[in-house]
Amino acid sequence: xxxxxxxxxxxxxxxxxxxxxxxxxxxxxxxxxxxxxxxxxxxxxxxxxxxxxxxxxxxxxxxxxxxxxxxxxxxxxxxxxxxxxxxxxxxxxxxxxxxxxxxxxxxxxxxxxxxxxxxxxxxxxxxxxxxxxxxxxxxxxxxxxxxxxxxxxxxxxxxxxxxxxxxxxxxxxxxxxxxxxxxxxxxxxxxxxxxxxxxxxxxxxxxxxxxxxxxxxxxxxxxxxxxxxxxxxxxxxxxxxxxxxxxxxxxxxxxxxxxxxxxxxxxxxxxxxxxxxxxxxxxxxxxxxxxxxxxxxxxxxxxxxxxxxxxxxxxxxxxxxxxxxxxxxxxxxxxxxxxxxxxxxxxxxxxxxxxxxxxxxxxxxxxxxxxxxxxxxxxxxxxxxxxxxxxxxxxxxxxxxxxxxxxxxxxxxxxxxxxxxxxxxxxxxxxxxxxxxxxxxxxxxxxxxxxxxxxxxxxxxxxxxxxxxxxxxxxxxxxxxxxxxxxxxxxxxxxxxxxxxxxxxxxxxxxxxxxxxxxxxxxxxxxxxxxxxxxxxx
Numbered sequence: 001x002x003x004x005x006x007x008x009x010x011x012x013x014x015x016x017x018x019x020x021x022x023x024x025x026x027x028x029x030x031x032x033x034x035x036x037x038x039x040x041x042x043x044x045x046x047x048x049x050x051x052x053x054x055x056x057x058x059x060x061x062x063x064x065x066x067x068x069x070x071x072x073x074x075x076x077x078x079x080x081x082x083x084x085x086x087x088x089x090x091x092x093x094x095x096x097x098x099x100x101x102x103x104x105x106x107x108x109x110x111x112x113x114x115x116x117x118x119x120x121x122x123x124x125x126x127x128x129x130x131x132x133x134x135x136x137x138x139x140x141x142x143x144x145x146x147x148x149x150x151x152x153x154x155x156x157x158x159x160x161x162x163x164x165x166x167x168x169x170x171x172x173x174x175x176x177x178x179x180x181x182x183x184x185x186x187x188x189x190x191x192x193x194x195x196x197x198x199x200x201x202x203x204x205x206x207x208x209x210x211x212x213x214x215x216x217x218x219x220x221x222x223x224x225x226x227x228x229x230x231x232x233x234x235x236x237x238x239x240x241x242x243x244x245x246x247x248x249x250x251x252x253x254x255x256x257x258x259x260x261x262x263x264x265x266x267x268x269x270x271x272x273x274x275x276x277x278x279x280x281x282x283x284x285x286x287x288x289x290x291x292x293x294x295x296x297x298x299x300x301x302x303x304x305x306x307x308x309x310x311x312x313x314x315x316x317x318x319x320x321x322x323x324x325x326x327x328x329x330x331x332x333x334x335x336x337x338x339x340x341x342x343x344x345x346x347x348x349x350x351x352x353x354x355x356x357x358x359x360x361x362x363x364x365x366x367x368x369x370x371x372x373x374x375x376x377x378x379x380x381x382x383x384x385x386x387x388x389x390x391x392x393x394x395x396x397x398x399x400x401x402x403x404x405x406x407x408x409x410x411x412x413x414x415x416x417x418x419x420x421x422x423x424x425x426x427x428x429x430x431x432x433x434x435x436x437x438x439x440x441x442x443x444x445x446x447x448x449x450x451x452x453x454x455x456x457x458x459x460x461x462x463x464x465x466x467x468x469x470x471x472x473x474x475x476x477x478x479x480x481x482x483x484x485x486x487x488x489x490x491x492x493x494x495x496x497x498x499x500x501x502x503x504x505x506x507x508x509x510x511x512x513x514x515x516x517x518x519x520x521x522x523x524x525x526x527x528x529x530x531x532x533x534x535x536x537x538x
Contacts, residue, residue: 004028005096005113008036008130011088017129018092020121030143031093031136091132098133145178150221151202154214158207167206172198181305183285186226186298187218189263193229215264226265226283228298260298267299274300274367284375290315292354293379296345300368303345306515307441310525311351313512314466317527318355318437333357336463338437339425339456341418341449345372346411348439348466353382353410359432360411361425361456363418370413383409388416407431422455434458437466443523444470447486454490457530462504465528468514473522476511483526484508491530504530 009017014033021027096117098110114131123129142148155168176198181188193199203211215227270278286295289308296303318333333356340349343362352360364370370386377384385407407428414424425435438453440446446468453465465487471479488506510527517523 002135003098004094004134004136005098005110005117006091006093006132006134007114007117008089008091008132010128011090013128014090014092017121017123020123021092021094021117024121026094026096026117026121028093028095033090033092036089036091036132089130091134093134142174142178146221147178147180147218148173150218151214153221154210154217157213157217158210161210163207163210169198169201172201180222181230182222182224183287183298183303185224186228186265186283186285187222187224188298189227189229191230191232212264219264226267226285227263228265228267229261229263231259231261262299269299274371279371284372286376286379290351290354292350293376294345294347294350294372295376295379296372297368301345301366301372304347307347310512310514311348314348314439315351315355318352318357335433336436337361337432337434338439339363339421339435339453340439340441341421341453342440342442342446343373343413344369344441346376348441349373349411350376350380350382352437352439353377353380357437358410359407361421361428361432361435362411362413363421364413364415365417367415370415373411373413377411382411384411384413385409386413386415388414418449418452421452425456434461434463436461436463438463440465440467443468443517450487451490451493454487454494454530460532462530462532464509465530467526467528469524469526470517470521471524473520476513476522476524480508480511480526483528487528487530503533505533506530 007017007021018027018033022029094117096113098113110131110133114129118129151173155170155173158168159165176196179190194203201207202214218227219225265283267283268281270282274282282297283299284295284297286293287303287305288294289305290312292311294303318338336357337359338349338352338357338361340352340360340362343349343364344366346362349360349362362373364373374384374386414420435456435458438456440449440453442449450465450467453467457463457465467483469479469483484506491504491506507529508526509529512525512527514523514525
């Protein structure tokens with residue numbers, strides 16, 4: 001507990017004083033502004049209405065009475081103040097701490113504190129502003145954090161169970177960082193969770209028998225059923241035919257979260273490749289970003305919440321009437337198609353659908369991601385069709401359908417390498433609207449797909465390619481020019497069947513800096529426009 005200065009102001013001064021305190025980081029937001037119990041009678045002097053001042057020092061010490069017997073009243077200023085036609089006064093709590101011990105406050109110091117605070121926030125006329133002193137414990141963010149409340153509840157349980165208090169790290173509770181993410185119904189703890197001093201003690205051997213109860217309390221407080229610790233997506237994964245990375249490894253093309261650490265709940269591992277039965281019995285989570293629901297299996301599929309701004313930008317970019325400053329807007333998205341060469345669970349594919357694009361063609365290798373995309377699309381009310389390659393290399397559709405169908409679904413999902421995309425799109429051009437947008441959302445670089453991206457664009461109207469890369473922050477401008485040259489070369493290689501036949505101009509209309517990927521490395525998106533000279537305004 002400590003003593004803090006509160007300012008007493010008439011009701012008409014609440015907003016300006018509160019705003020000034022907030023601007024100078026002096027407002028205690030953990031305590032509400034409240035009316036004082038003071039009655040301020042008006043009197044007439046020299047034909048001017050004036051009022052007796054409030055008690056300029058009103059001491060509230062745990063509701064104890066002061067030595068003069070008046071509840072909380074310590075001193076009344078004899079000055080008169082000009083009336084504000086208001087007899088109701090409010091106390092605005094500040095974070096300005098005043099020295100005091102054993103319920104004894106230096107009241108002269110409190111007056112000085114009031115003067116210092118008002119001068120700091122730029123209030124020169126201090127006659128209508130009083131002060132009070134409150135003895136309180138300032139609330140912190142942790143006081144409302146459900147994870148903190150759960151651990152506190154567990155601490156009380158440990159005491160009841162007879163655990164020695166020296167084993168309960170209560171003092172570390174306030175010092176610890178309490179960050180987490182909820183992907184319903186899973187609580188995801190950060191990757192540095194185990195390096196936290198508090199949690200190291202909580203997970204130590206003496207308290208391990210009581211941990212199941214802790215997890216249950218946390219689940220109840222945060223309304224989740226599963227708990228896991230997040231880990232970075234590894235660049236390499238063990239080869240399917242070996243036991244470990246040390247024996248032999250392969251690139252983690254599927255971006256599988258193989259190091260996610262389950263803590264509580266059933267995270268049953270399924271065999272690969274997955275079966276329909278695996279899908280039905282596995283654990284799935286979801287979240288909503290930009291009013292779009294996305295679904296995935298956390299043991300088999302990654303999710304990057306940091307791409308939320310790019311998803312929103314893509315939606316606005318494609319939407320008609322966009323004012324984003326980029327020329328990628330479509331006049332009639334309902335008469336166009338888009339291609340997502342690294343679809344995942346529908347990160348960017350769903351933005352196209354929401355923007356009104358008539359048909360979105362998606363390529364994805366990970367069967368778990370495809371099932372997540374299908375489930376997510378269903379949650380959003382969109383139809384899907386999954387197309388898979390047979391052992392003979394033929395393209396077939398799920399649910400006993402074949403490639404001759406009308407393909408009326410909004411999302412066509414190809415469970416194969418995107419190297420086949422140009423061939424597939426060429427086969428379907430007579431059934432779908434022109435492909436005007438292509439998304440290449442793979443890191444650290446999507447350059448392996450750029451040749452395919454050029455070839456899937458509509459050969460007459462052209463369009464835009466959104467090429468993702470991790471680039472040294474200081475090197476973005478140079479890389480921009482280099483990327484444009486690469487795409488110009490790719491257009492030149494298309495021959496008479498592609499954009500070259502229609503004299504396409506290649507420009508980089510915009511570079512979007514999505515987020516910092518690592519120190520000195522930025523995740524960027526190059527918006528590359530490939531437009532025929534005569535149709536460049538489309």
